[in-house]
Amino acid sequence: MKIRELFAKNKTHIAKPESKGAVNDVPEGIMTKCPACKSITLTKDVQENKMVCPSCDHHFKMTARERVEIFLDDDTFESMDDHLQTENPLHFPGYTEKVNADAKRTGLNEAVLTGKGKLGGNEIAIAIMDSHFRMGSMGSVVGEKITRAIEYATEHKLPFVIFTASGGARMQEGVLSLMQMAKTSVALKRHSEHGLLFVSILTHPTTGGVSASFASVGDINLAEPKALIGFAGRRVIEQTVREKLPENFQTAEFLLEHGQIDQVVHRKDMRRTVSTIIKLHTNGGKNNG
Template identity: 75%
Template sequence: MAMIREIFKRNKDKQGTTMPNKDSKDIPEGLMTKCPSCKQITLTKELKSLHKVCPKCDHHFKMTAYERVESLLDEGSFESIDDHIKSENPLGFPAYTDKIRSDSEKTGLNEAVLTGTGKLNGQEIVVAIMDSHFRMGSMGSVVGEKITRAVEAATVKNLPFVIFTASGGARMQEGVLSLMQMAKTSVALKRHSSAGLLFVSVLTHPTTGGVSASFASVGDINIAEPKALIGFAGRRVIEQTVREKLPEDFQTAEFLLEHGQLDAVVHRADMKEKLSTIVRLHTKGAV
């Protein structure tokens, strides 16, 4: 560590925050991670042990779907479903297929959502986890299909359904087909609700557009991670429409909680226990 600190001292960035020299062969790539909020530099291994939350300013880093599974579900309990479904290019959008293939190779996912079954402190649930590293978590036909199938599986198995949302909204490369997923997923969730089953929606940064306007906001219980951006249209669009200056914390999880649009804001370190308690209290026969 003494060597690393010396290299940091010699190589300061423009803000005065010490950073390793990118050309240095002394420091393995990915060893350290810089917080985009407070610029604190933390060992990547330590950051992972903290559920990817900055130890200085509490900034919640984005998580991959598989990191979320590891931090949330009981070890070895997760079984993914519908990994075989692949996106097509129905509108012939230029380079769309190549971008999907590239993101799939980068993330190890077939699409921007990972679905499956698993155990949460011993309680079986069906879970869907959106991953913003795949096309910014945008919702296309396959995302909507996978979420719908996951909800239907939860209904058939008489299980709670939990979703972690992270999305830029509907995917423009699929046009109206992506917008149709808003209705399709909502119908599946209505059937799940009519069966008397629990749906918990966890909104993470960012949850916007058609995702925020459909399945992300219709949970029996809606919770969010701290400071998550949640909204439909962007701040500038709204300000230009209403011709008013919006509050600085507008569209944050805390703002939505204050105005009654969320049930709770939960720190990531507490997420597993909070969700476990919710599922246990709302599941018949749970211990």
């Protein structure tokens, strides 16, 4: 009885809203909480700041469509290969349903958006991985779309730019997903043999088979601040080498310090930086190669 009385007593001290609808007065999604500094900001202000926290400069994850909007010249993007559909070659339980659900939620056919557009007036071929779709994992369609975009760039003598964001190869497709590492790398080699420019932009996170293939072989490799970049996870590496790794291990800044990337570029400066790189490698909008 004493326990019941205690609970009854505590219930009387719980503040109740003045009106029944008071709790729902603030529309869902109007505020955004930063996972880094925990500050709460109007979602509109975060979006206007290119999805960067105004308080601590934390770079939020972006959708592929959001990157198109802030990176390419207005109304120049044309997507490619939106018709390609992922299948379930290993008959992995629930795989098709999950892919279809992500497609419906994101409006993409797979975890990468590919196409052509203009940057600073120069035409480029581009691929943008989207971590909102199966964590940006690389399956057969992702590899095929990226390869086709590279081949288009080669055929039309265009620079190729990619934004990477991935958890690695997609386990539901087994060795077929791992084959995409070789396929995309061969396409990039052919692109390079024509004297064409490849700029790789690594965003948070770029891991696994993606980091070990096309993401790391750009003529110029850039990264967003504090992006997680690496192959195996921290715990796996520490258990293998039996050493404690530095706190900033596998961050963009760590890779820059050790010569694995060329520059860490703030999202606000990315468009200008890549546009300048492309202009330095072109002549009047026509590739020197």
